[in-house]
Amino acid sequence: MSAKLSRFSQSLTVETAFTVLAVAKGLKAQGKDVVELEIGDSPFDSTAGAKGAGVDAIENNQSHYCPSPGLPEFRAAAANFVKSEFQIPAEAANVVVAPGAKIFEQFFCEAFLDPDDGVLVFSPYFPTYLPNIERRGGRATLCPLRQSNQFRPEVDEIERFLSEDPSPKAILLNSPHNPTGGVTTEEDLRNIADLIRGKNIAVFSDEPYCHMVWEGRHHSLLAQPGMMDQCVSAYTFSKSYSMSGWRLGFAVSSPEIADAIGKMINTTLSCTPPLVQLAGKAALEGDADERNEVMKKFRDKVVLLTNGLNQIDGFHSLDPTATFYVFPNVARVCNDLGVTSHGLAMFLLEGADDDFGIACLGGECFGDAGEGFLRFSCAEPNDRLQAALDFLPQALSRKDRLAAYLENHSEFRLEKPYDVEP
Numbered sequence: 001m002s003a004k005l006s007r008f009s010q011s012l013t014v015e016t017a018f019t020v021l022a023v024a025k026g027l028k029a030q031g032k033d034v035v036e037l038e039i040g041d042s043p044f045d046s047t048a049g050a051k052g053a054g055v056d057a058i059e060n061n062q063s064h065y066c067p068s069p070g071l072p073e074f075r076a077a078a079a080n081f082v083k084s085e086f087q088i089p090a091e092a093a094n095v096v097v098a099p100g101a102k103i104f105e106q107f108f109c110e111a112f113l114d115p116d117d118g119v120l121v122f123s124p125y126f127p128t129y130l131p132n133i134e135r136r137g138g139r140a141t142l143c144p145l146r147q148s149n150q151f152r153p154e155v156d157e158i159e160r161f162l163s164e165d166p167s168p169k170a171i172l173l174n175s176p177h178n179p180t181g182g183v184t185t186e187e188d189l190r191n192i193a194d195l196i197r198g199k200n201i202a203v204f205s206d207e208p209y210c211h212m213v214w215e216g217r218h219h220s221l222l223a224q225p226g227m228m229d230q231c232v233s234a235y236t237f238s239k240s241y242s243m244s245g246w247r248l249g250f251a252v253s254s255p256e257i258a259d260a261i262g263k264m265i266n267t268t269l270s271c272t273p274p275l276v277q278l279a280g281k282a283a284l285e286g287d288a289d290e291r292n293e294v295m296k297k298f299r300d301k302v303v304l305l306t307n308g309l310n311q312i313d314g315f316h317s318l319d320p321t322a323t324f325y326v327f328p329n330v331a332r333v334c335n336d337l338g339v340t341s342h343g344l345a346m347f348l349l350e351g352a353d354d355d356f357g358i359a360c361l362g363g364e365c366f367g368d369a370g371e372g373f374l375r376f377s378c379a380e381p382n383d384r385l386q387a388a389l390d391f392l393p394q395a396l397s398r399k400d401r402l403a404a405y406l407e408n409h410s411e412f413r414l415e416k417p418y419d420v421e422p
Contacts, residue, residue, distance in 0.1 A: 008134060014126045016342075016365035024349060024359040034349065035388040037376045038359040040178065040325065042242035044125045044297070046279075047290045050241055053282030057275035066274040069262035070097030070250070074277040078250045081284045082235070086210070088222045093255040097261050097272045101208050101236035101249035105132045107261045108170075108232050112202040113138040118165035120174045122153050124179055124327075124366035124373075126206065129172050144369040146373030147318065149422055155191045162201070168326035170202045173221065176209035176322030179324070179366050179375040181302075183322045186219040204276060205233040208249075209323045211291060213239040214299050228254045232261070239324070240291050241283045248272065282316025298324045301378035301385060308389035309376070312396075324378040332417035337402060341362065341372050343412025352395035352403035352422045370379055372418035 020038040028034050045051075057063075075092040082088040098104060105128055113119065115137030117261065121129055123142040133140050141161055145151040153173065162168050173192075175184035184192075196203070203221060209216040222233045232253040238244035251261060265271065283291075302320040309315045314333035317326050334341050342362025347358045360377075363370025378385065406413055413422060 002404050004232070012131055013127065017361060020345075020349070020359055020361060024357075025358060027349070031217055032357055033355060035130070035380055036359045037378070037380060037385075037388060038361055039379060040239075040377050041244050041379050042239060042294075043379050043381065044242045044294050046243045046246065047241045047283050047287035047294075049286040049290075050237075050243055050246070050279040052285040054246070054275055054279035057278040062274045062276070062278060066271050066277070068266035068269075069258065069270050070095065070272060071247055071274055071277045071281075074281045077281045077284045078235075078252070082222075082233075082252055083212055084168055086218060086220045086223055087369055088220055088233070088252060089228070090222075090252050094228065094252050094258055095250050096253075096258045096265065097248070097250045099247035099269065099276075100238065101206065101234040101251075102128060103251065103269075104232065104234040104251045104261070105129060105172075105204065105206070106135065107251075107264045108202070108204040109133055109138065110264055111232070111260050112170055113258060114169075117167050117169035118161070119170045119172060120158060120161045120165075120168070122174070123364060123368065124370035125172070126174060126178055127366060132351070138169070142367060142369070145177070145180060145182060146421070147180075147316075150318065150321070151177055151180035151327075152184055153192075155188065155195060158192060162195070162199070163375045168201060170204065172204045172206070173198070174206040176207075176211065176213055176218065177323050178323060179361070179363065179370065179373075180322045180327045181318070181321055181325050183213060183215075184219075189219055189221050189224055193221060193227055195225045196230060201230060203227070203231040205231055207233055208236040208239050208408075211236060211295050211297060212324060213322045214320045215322075216303065217272060222252060229257075232257060232369070237280050237283060240295075241280075241287060242294065243280070243283065246276050246279060248276050248414060270400045274323050278295070296352055298378060301382060302326060304382055305376055305378055305389070306413050308386070309392075312392055314390075326376045326378070328376075329372060329421060330374050331420045333396065334372055335417045335420070338414050339402065339406065340412050340414050341370070341418075343406070343409065343414070345374055346394070346409070346412065347402055347405050348395055351401055352398055353391070356391060358391060358395075372420075
């Protein structure tokens with residue numbers, strides 16, 4: 001008799017972008033031309049300072065253990081960065097380092113949640129939020145973000161959660177928002193801080209797209225008075241510095257919370273490779289100009305894709321506000337064709353043409369509130385984005401191919417029409 005897997009491991013859900021990525025790579029290996037807009041990766045090189053410092057670190061044998069919370073010089077550089085860019089009153093003791101930002105979701109939940117604690121999650125949501133809540137036996141309460149409200153969280157919904165949940169403990173906040181591109185404004189953050197200040201409520205503020213705000217600038221909840229004791233903000237080098245494969249991120253919070261997370265790193269990861277931290281330090285201190293030029297290129301991509309999608313009948317995207325995703329409402333198209341939004345995404349990849357496909361994601365990959373939407377990443381050259389835009393109307397007109405696709409993939413049939421926002 002073999003050992004049985006736990007109920008948690010058997011129920012574990014994953015980030016669908018990587019599942020679709022695997023399908024896309026398989027099709028490309030068979031010779032199909034696929035425009036990959038499914039994964040949130042940068043198409044640009046890592047910044048020059050980061051690459052140079054990484055090579056120097058290897059040559060200088062910076063390849064041994066280091067303190068679990070991070071190198072002192074990296075923690076100081078990260079503190080100076082958030083202080084100067086986002087007006088967060090941080091010092092080195094407020095910073096803890098890990099391989100990317102995603103792991104801080106788990107550490108936040110371990111730091112604050114006990115079984116049956118309530119957690120407010122705005123939906124659509126990043127797919128790994130729920131598994132990390134479930135790891136601790138917490139309860140996720142989902143609150144929809146609406147296109148009609150620019151995908152901004154509504155403070156009234158937070159107030160309702162605090163008053164109605166039997167054991168409210170945490171809020172997961174993501175701004176700029178993946179997948180919608182929405183931005184929580186400084187006024188929103190001020191209202192949220194005023195609502196929770198001094199209460200036994202912790203906030204995970206997920207901020208990987210902090211340099212991808214196309215209107216105004218990024219604001220963090222940590223900049224609001226008193227929030228350092230109630231909030232953990234997470235940052236990554238994957239987007240701003242095109243360092244996704246380096247796996248480097250950091251979190252900022254009170255020294256007490258940072259110390260607790262440092263112990264979690266000690267008992268799981270030991271430490272983040274010092275050579276990676278030194279590359280990140282160089283990026284923070286010397287690569288701002290290169291980073292800003294790359295951000296302009298990202299904005300051009302988002303504008304190109306948004307404008308092109310909005311010219312397709314039945315597609316409706318908001319004007320670009322933030323991130324390098326475009327999240328069009330395609331409910332009318334799905335209703336007309338009788339296909340779910342993720343079914344439409346998979347048809348564009350697998351079934352619409354034998355030689356060409358587009359890899360994107362259905363909005364339901366980010367929770368039920370995403371139904372009737374598609375998420376497109378801009379992680380391809382502009383000519384490839386244009387090729388995808390040119391192909392979309394052709395693919396949508398091939399109803400015979402869609403009918404054949406649904407015969408073999410009945411799980412993608414739309415059983416009930418989506419609600420169409422006015």
